[in-house]
Amino acid sequence: MKSSRRGFLKTATVAGAGAFTGGFISGCKPKQPESNLAMILESAKKPHTQAFNMSGYAAPALPLVRVGLIGLGDRGSGAVQRLSYIEGVDIRALGDLRQAAVEGSQRYLERIGRPAAQEFYGDEIIWKNLVELTDLDLIYICTPWVWHTPMAVYAMEHGKHVVCEVPIARTIDEAWQLIETSEKTKKHCMMLENCCYDFFEMLTLNMARQGMFGDIVHGEGAYIHNLMGDNFKKPIDDRQSDGAYTGMWRLKENAERNGNLYPTHGLGPICQIMNINRGDKMEYLTSMSTDDFIMGKRAGELAAGDEFYAPFADRTYRGNMNSTLVRTNLGRTIMIQHDVSSVRPYSRLHVVSGTSGAALKYPEPSRIALGHNWLRENELKDVWDKFTPEIIKRVGEMARKVGGHGGMDFIMDWRMIDCLRNGLPLDQNVYDGALWSSVGPLSEWSVANRSQSIDVPDFTGGSWKTNQPHGINLETGGTTKVIEVTEAEEEMQMKIS
Amino acid sequence: MKSSRRGFLKTATVAGAGAFTGGFISGCKPKQPESNLAMILESAKKPHTQAFNMSGYAAPALPLVRVGLIGLGDRGSGAVQRLSYIEGVDIRALGDLRQAAVEGSQRYLERIGRPAAQEFYGDEIIWKNLVELTDLDLIYICTPWVWHTPMAVYAMEHGKHVVCEVPIARTIDEAWQLIETSEKTKKHCMMLENCCYDFFEMLTLNMARQGMFGDIVHGEGAYIHNLMGDNFKKPIDDRQSDGAYTGMWRLKENAERNGNLYPTHGLGPICQIMNINRGDKMEYLTSMSTDDFIMGKRAGELAAGDEFYAPFADRTYRGNMNSTLVRTNLGRTIMIQHDVSSVRPYSRLHVVSGTSGAALKYPEPSRIALGHNWLRENELKDVWDKFTPEIIKRVGEMARKVGGHGGMDFIMDWRMIDCLRNGLPLDQNVYDGALWSSVGPLSEWSVANRSQSIDVPDFTGGSWKTNQPHGINLETGGTTKVIEVTEAEEEMQMKIS
Numbered sequence: 001m002k003s004s005r006r007g008f009l010k011t012a013t014v015a016g017a018g019a020f021t022g023g024f025i026s027g028c029k030p031k032q033p034e035s036n037l038a039m040i041l042e043s044a045k046k047p048h049t050q051a052f053n054m055s056g057y058a059a060p061a062l063p064l065v066r067v068g069l070i071g072l073g074d075r076g077s078g079a080v081q082r083l084s085y086i087e088g089v090d091i092r093a094l095g096d097l098r099q100a101a102v103e104g105s106q107r108y109l110e111r112i113g114r115p116a117a118q119e120f121y122g123d124e125i126i127w128k129n130l131v132e133l134t135d136l137d138l139i140y141i142c143t144p145w146v147w148h149t150p151m152a153v154y155a156m157e158h159g160k161h162v163v164c165e166v167p168i169a170r171t172i173d174e175a176w177q178l179i180e181t182s183e184k185t186k187k188h189c190m191m192l193e194n195c196c197y198d199f200f201e202m203l204t205l206n207m208a209r210q211g212m213f214g215d216i217v218h219g220e221g222a223y224i225h226n227l228m229g230d231n232f233k234k235p236i237d238d239r240q241s242d243g244a245y246t247g248m249w250r251l252k253e254n255a256e257r258n259g260n261l262y263p264t265h266g267l268g269p270i271c272q273i274m275n276i277n278r279g280d281k282m283e284y285l286t287s288m289s290t291d292d293f294i295m296g297k298r299a300g301e302l303a304a305g306d307e308f309y310a311p312f313a314d315r316t317y318r319g320n321m322n323s324t325l326v327r328t329n330l331g332r333t334i335m336i337q338h339d340v341s342s343v344r345p346y347s348r349l350h351v352v353s354g355t356s357g358a359a360l361k362y363p364e365p366s367r368i369a370l371g372h373n374w375l376r377e378n379e380l381k382d383v384w385d386k387f388t389p390e391i392i393k394r395v396g397e398m399a400r401k402v403g404g405h406g407g408m409d410f411i412m413d414w415r416m417i418d419c420l421r422n423g424l425p426l427d428q429n430v431y432d433g434a435l436w437s438s439v440g441p442l443s444e445w446s447v448a449n450r451s452q453s454i455d456v457p458d459f460t461g462g463s464w465k466t467n468q469p470h471g472i473n474l475e476t477g478g479t480t481k482v483i484e485v486t487e488a489e490e491e492m493q494m495k496i497s
Numbered sequence: 498m499k500s501s502r503r504g505f506l507k508t509a510t511v512a513g514a515g516a517f518t519g520g521f522i523s524g525c526k527p528k529q530p531e532s533n534l535a536m537i538l539e540s541a542k543k544p545h546t547q548a549f550n551m552s553g554y555a556a557p558a559l560p561l562v563r564v565g566l567i568g569l570g571d572r573g574s575g576a577v578q579r580l581s582y583i584e585g586v587d588i589r590a591l592g593d594l595r596q597a598a599v600e601g602s603q604r605y606l607e608r609i610g611r612p613a614a615q616e617f618y619g620d621e622i623i624w625k626n627l628v629e630l631t632d633l634d635l636i637y638i639c640t641p642w643v644w645h646t647p648m649a650v651y652a653m654e655h656g657k658h659v660v661c662e663v664p665i666a667r668t669i670d671e672a673w674q675l676i677e678t679s680e681k682t683k684k685h686c687m688m689l690e691n692c693c694y695d696f697f698e699m700l701t702l703n704m705a706r707q708g709m710f711g712d713i714v715h716g717e718g719a720y721i722h723n724l725m726g727d728n729f730k731k732p733i734d735d736r737q738s739d740g741a742y743t744g745m746w747r748l749k750e751n752a753e754r755n756g757n758l759y760p761t762h763g764l765g766p767i768c769q770i771m772n773i774n775r776g777d778k779m780e781y782l783t784s785m786s787t788d789d790f791i792m793g794k795r796a797g798e799l800a801a802g803d804e805f806y807a808p809f810a811d812r813t814y815r816g817n818m819n820s821t822l823v824r825t826n827l828g829r830t831i832m833i834q835h836d837v838s839s840v841r842p843y844s845r846l847h848v849v850s851g852t853s854g855a856a857l858k859y860p861e862p863s864r865i866a867l868g869h870n871w872l873r874e875n876e877l878k879d880v881w882d883k884f885t886p887e888i889i890k891r892v893g894e895m896a897r898k899v900g901g902h903g904g905m906d907f908i909m910d911w912r913m914i915d916c917l918r919n920g921l922p923l924d925q926n927v928y929d930g931a932l933w934s935s936v937g938p939l940s941e942w943s944v945a946n947r948s949q950s951i952d953v954p955d956f957t958g959g960s961w962k963t964n965q966p967h968g969i970n971l972e973t974g975g976t977t978k979v980i981e982v983t984e985a986e987e988e989m990q991m992k993i994s
Contacts, residue, residue: 215790217839218818226869286783286948291828293712293852321715321850323822323832325948331788335820335832342714344855345866353818355790358841363857363864363871369842372723374860451783451822451950 036171040445043172044438044454048461051183054429055277055460055467059161059188061423062137068093068118068160069140070127070151072101073246075165076142078404080105082413083140084112085402087481088421095120095130097246131155138420141165144249149174152189156181161188163416166264167437170257172457175434179459182430190416190426191433193268194404195348197411199392200366201269204352204359206389206474208273212370213354216274220351221266222337222362224344231340232298234308251295251312258289258318259443260338264436265348268428270334273352277431278467282334282456285326287443289319294341324443326456329464336439391415394477398484418478427472434459533668537942540669541935541951545958548680551926552774552957552964556658556685558920559634565590565615565657566637567624567648569598570743572662573639575901577602579910580637581609582899584978585918592617592627594743628652635917638662641746646671649686653678658685660913663761664934667754669954672931676956679927687913687923688930690765691901692845694908696889697863698766701849701856703886703971705770709867710851713771717848718763719834719859721841728837729795731805748792748809755786755815756940757835761933762845765925767831770849774928775964779831779953782823784940786816791838821940823953826961833936888912891974895981915975924969928956 065088069076072094083089091109094102094117102121109117120130131139131154139155141148141164148164155162168191169175182189195201208216231251233244245251253261274280295317303313320341326334337349347362357370367374368383375383388396395414399407419426438457445454458464562585566573569591580586588606591599591614599618606614617627628636628651636652638645638661645661652659665688666672679686692698705713728748730741742748750758771777792814800810817838823831834846844859854867864871865880872880885893892911896904916923935954942951955961 214840217787217790218820218836284947286785286822286950288783288822288824288830290714290824290830293714293828319828319830321830323715323830325783325785325820325822327785327787327948331790331816333785333787333816333818333820339715339850342850342855343711343853343866343868344850345869345871353836353839353841356840358839360860363860367860369840371840372842374842450781451824453783453948453950 037445037448040172040441041454043176044442044445044457046176046457048176048179048457048459050461050463051180052186053463053467054182054186054189055431055463056425057186057188057429058423058425059186059420062420064088064090065417065420066090066092066135066137067140068095068130068133068136068138069105069142070095070130071141071143071147071165072096072098072105073142076140077101077105077108078409079140079142079413080108082402082404082410083417084109084114085398085410085483086414086417087483089417091117092136093118093120093130093133095127097121097124127151128154131158131160136160138163144246145170145253146249149177153177153181156185156187156189159185159187161420163188163190163192164433165192167191167262167440168433169437171441172438175438175459179430179434188420188426189430189433190428191264191437192412193264193428193433193436194408194412195265196268196272196427197415198269198406198408199396200359200361201350202389202392203384203387204350205269205273205472206387207359207368207383208352208354209469209474210387212357212387213352213359214356216332216352216354218333218335218351218353219270219274220335220349221270222347222349223262223265224337224339224342224347224349226343226346227340228294228298232302234306248312254295254318254340255312255315257440257444259287259440259447260322260324260336261318261440262338262340263324263336263439263443266336266350267334267436267439268432269350270352271432271436272427272470272472274328274332274334275469276328277435277460277464278469279464280328280330280332281458281460281464282435283327283329284453284455285324285439285442285446286451286453287322287324287446288451289322289447291319292317292341294320319447322443322447324439324446326439389472389474390477391473395482398482414480414482415472415478418473418480421480422478425471427470431459534942534945537669537938538951540673541939541942541954543673543954545673545676545954545956547958547960548677549683550960550964551679551683551686552928552960553922554683554685554926555920555922556683556917559917561585561587562914562917563587563589563632563634564637565592565627565630565633565635566602566639567592567627568638568640568644568662569593569602570639573637574598574602574605575906576637576639576910577605579899579901579907580914581606581611582895582907582980583911583914584980586914588614589633590615590617590627590630592624594618594621624648625651628655628657633657635660641743642667642750643746646674650674650678653682653684653686656682656684658917660685660687660689661930662689664688664759664937665930666934668938669935672935672956676927676931685917685923686927686930687925688761688934689909690761690925690930690933691905691909692762693765693769693924694912695766695903695905696893697856697858698847699886699889700881700884701847702766702770702969703884704856704865704880705849705851706966706971707884709854709884710849710856711853713829713849713851715830715832715848715850716767716771717832717846718767719844719846720759720762721834721836721839721844721846723840723843724837725791725795729799731803745809751792751815751837752809752812754937754941756784756937756944757819757821757833758815758937759835759837760821760833760936760940763833763847764831764933764936765929766847767849768929768933769924769967769969771825771829771831772966773825774932774957774961775966776961777825777827777829778955778957778961779932780824780826781950781952782821782936782939782943783948783950784819784821784943785948786819786944788816789814789838791817816944819940819944821936821943823936886969886971887974888970892979895979911977911979912969912975915970915977918977919975922968924967931956
């Protein structure tokens with residue numbers, strides 16, 4: 001399939017074709033429907049009877065996990081590196097639309113002395129060939145959002161466990177597809193919510209489990225991160241992302257949907273702390289967006305000097321800041337925010353507020369209170385010493401060396417592989433990914449309806465009442481070894497990243 | 498009227514009687530109706546045609562401002578002290594149900610060599626006699642919330658300007674009463690929102706006026722302050738507050754209403770920065786409360802050991818945390834929170850987020866960003882040097898000495914008196930107090946209706962489109978002198994406070 005910049009302007013859908021690294025490639029769009037407000041409401045009302053309860057599900061142990069990765073941009077190429085440090089992982093297949101991306105990760109494997117992986121590139125549906133390989137256990141997806149659900153569903157249908165970047169679903173209908181497929185195939189479907197594995201978030205999870213905050217009453221999360229530079233970055237050519245979002249796909253998301261498009265980083269850690277889907281559930285939410293004061297203006301300015309931006313200049317963009325309130329069955333609330341365009345410091349707000357204590361991250365440094373004052377430095381150190389979970393003690397140091405958002409990406413990958421190798425349930429199951437992602441479309445509906453509240457579907461089909469808290473190994477760590485970073489590798493690492 | 502602890506248990510309303518320092522006294526309740534959800538919705542839909550536009554209204558100058566104060570608890574007795582440092586103020590009348598409270602403030606005036614004020618105490622309707630005095634210009638109200646509107650309306654009807662503690666209205670109907678009375682009488686009706694005068698809030702107001710944040714997109718405010726101790730504090734006797742809330746009135750507010758009961762501290766500064774009622778207006782809001790995990794439990798524990806608390810043990814209390822989202826006509830949003838029972842550090846969140854910068858207070862220290870990072874200490878100092886308003890330079894130092902929430906109360910009083918003496922419009926007019934207070938009942942309605950959104954009344958009757966930004970004297974300061982604090986007075990001050 002030929003592609004060109006001009007092609008981007010077309011809106012026709014080419015049947016059967018899809019760009020698995022982004023929508024810039026001509027008019028090709030994935031098959032799933034655009035976000036549609038009426039469909040959101042209808043899909044949110046769908047009742048669900050579980051075919052099989054994937055919460056707590058333990059698949060047969062896989063001492064060797066044979067992995068195929070799709071999407072080798074910043075996230076995917078980083079995942080190749082991280083996985084290479086984990087015992088029992090065999091990176092067998094690499095897929096990306098762009099040959100250069102595949103070859104980059106292949107070179108990395110070669111330099112650290114690993115066998116070459118099979119390569120898949122150059123064709124927009126070639127990812128299906130990768131998924132269809134019979135010698136893979138796990139598909140690791142790091143593609144643009146529109147491809148997450150189609151690829152994850154296809155992987156499970158072809159007998160693979162699947163893990164996928166956030167958000168794993170853009171619509172409620174996609175969320176149901178994931179759940180139905182996972183229950184039918186009994187394959188793990190984990191959204192890669194890395195923020196659940198950040199050091200402070202895991203500290204607060206462990207403290208919450210041990211009752212240090214008392215009853216959890218309220219939580220907050222956010223993704224406030226100015227992405228104006230990356231979102232408006234012009235690609236060098238159609239098949240090279242230039243480090244930004246291939247085909248301007250992320251900017252287009254901001255033009256097509258108005259709500260919290262990216263709720264999971266803030267939600268994940270809070271939902272784990274509140275045992276959402278495992279004793280509590282989301283009941284309803286309400287959401288409010290500002291108008292756009294920034295993106296449309298920038299598009300107009302850029303279009304004045306470069307016709308490439310012309311199609312972006314006559315669009316309406318999502319409101320810069322979205323705030324969403326969620327109420328749970330047990331009467332707790334969660335406040336989630338999303339802003340990728342305002343000029344303000346990065347914040348992935350993490351607030352835990354309970355009957356006997358509170359936690360706050362952003363602004364940094366992180367804070368804990370067990371009374372009416374934030375703990376002093378020495379008191380906080382004692383809390384870190386006492387409540388740092390075993391899993392962090394085991395792999396935290398290595399994680400900081402390997403990197404990936406400060407280490408949390410490595411902890412996540414290591415924990416996921418350790419669970420697969422030991423036949424343990426994953427920390428995040430299909431219901432979690434579906435629920436956390438669903439706040440996106442549900443917020444779209446509420447924003448479009450003057451912030452009227454909307455019921456959150458019970459994706460667990462009632463099993464939230466009896467599902468047990470997720471089993472993240474806070475107390476005993478795991479068994480999988482970490483392959484130590486040598487000095488030479490560290491040096492190489494620095495050059496690559 | 499006799500009172501007793503047993504009397505508190507009665508619910509009968511005694512016609513014509515009212516406790517102007519609190520509801521503990523027997524069953525006496527003020528005449529205004531209890532909060533009522535159907536009435537909130539009905540009153541919120543009421544159209545309004547101004548009889549006279551009080552926005553920007555300048556009353557005739559009063560070189561000498563003759564003041565009568567009603568309510569001499571913590572707030573009122575502090576106001577007596579603060580006003581005594583301001584040129585052109587004559588404290589002529591002191592009123593409280595409790596003789597001891599009146600005598601305390603009278604002693605203060607005597608010690609600093611001022612003429613004795615007329616005293617009003619011992620009778621539940623004697624405050625009306627104070628208001629009816631013919632030689633007063635201003636009534637200063639610091640009583641429990643239920644008395645704010647009745648007293649303010651009565652004061653205006655008797656030819657007095659009125660200033661009143663927050664919130665100035667508990668219901669939408671009360672908000673309309675204030676507006677109609679102020680427009681009819683052309684008397685100032687200012688809610689004493691002291692947080693508008695805190696140092697950082699005024700810095701950010703001045704910066705916003707000078708465009709340092711660009712277009713303001715989103716703002717946040719809060720009142721998060723654990724009041725469990727004071728709210729549950731048993732009075733020593735019926736007529737002595739013991740430093741807490743006479744007659745347990747504040748605890749009862751938390752049992753009778755579920756929403757953001759106290760929104761104005763967070764809202765006021767943000768509304769001034771956004772020019773709400775003066776170029777922009779609130780359009781609708783949605784609100785969500787948690788359940789109560791704390792107050793009912795505490796009441797039960799206390800009741801087990803002391804029958805005094807028995808009537809509090811079988812009540813349902815408001816949710817511990819309330820979060821409210823407001824959308825404005827210009828497409829901006831405001832997030833407001835309220836929690837007086839969770840164990841967490843004090844926060845009166847002040848977030849300003851614009852197209853070219855941001856501000857954040859709480860956790861302390863205060864932060865400003867004009868790009869993607871919070872300013873460093875030396876950069877922040879430069880901002881303080883450049884943007885501290887003239888009014889702060891003029892009275893800020895004295896304010897810190899006199900005190901009152903760190904000085905902001907004094908700045909507020911001084912500015913209000915300076916405006917009255919010079920015949921200037923007050924910074925906060927009746928529409929502001931009504932609007933900011935109305936978020937209380939509007940949030941109650943939304944919380945009770947599964948967070949459905951509710952339209953915010955246009956209290957200005959359309960004049961918001963042309964009203965000018967409030968005239969707080971950021972550039973030139975004022976003319977009223979401050980009476981310097983002598984060392985002796987400082988010493989006395991410390992003993993009193």
